[in-house]
Amino acid sequence: MSSKLGDGLWEAKFILPEHREAIKSRRLEEKRKAWPVLDDQEIEILQQIFTKSYNEHRKITIRLFGEFDYREVTGGVTAVQTYATR
Template sequence: MSENHIGEMLKLSRWIRRETFPSAFHLDNVLAWQQQKCTGGISMGKKLEGNGLYESSRMIIPEHRAAILRQEYESNRRVKPILDEQQWEIVEQAIAESVREHVTVTLQVFGNFENRELSGIVNIVNTFRREVKLCFENDWEWIKFEDIIEAEV
């Protein structure tokens, strides 16, 4: 057989495998193929050493991939900081000034993964529900007191 014919057969077998088992193609397979290309191939002896046989047949199903990505995303979750009395006084003064004077206040609102910075005028303070109504240009949002990290006028 000529090298061209062997190359065409390899392409065909890869295509059949890819179409039949789409979840079997993973980044590890690509890396293993590149390693084989660089080192001139893996001999059967290397596959039988250590964890070689398992490593050469590794694949991942979509459900496992989604679980791994979800776990990685959740590992970036942050803990909410606890504000002391002085910081609360600064926040309360800024909110009160925005309500009285109708001036724009900038609030840093805690998020599990990143903080949000919101600017607007505080329209209503609901002490029973412990929320403030922040009005933007064409919209508004209720923000809980406990989520406010910082406020400045």
């Protein structure tokens, strides 16, 4: 025989709306990914790949950071801006 407190019945019926929102927010925050930090060598490699794609008109696939997941984009480099935006 299961108790009413142990099988989730208590949770499902008697949780306050603000507590439910707090739980949802916490679960969403746990899925958030940290911003990747690139060192100088990795940045140099990326610059070489972009330059090669630009010069040779080749397609590349890059992985873009997102807060909750990554997204892949395929295409060619048509312009290069050399200023840093850190």
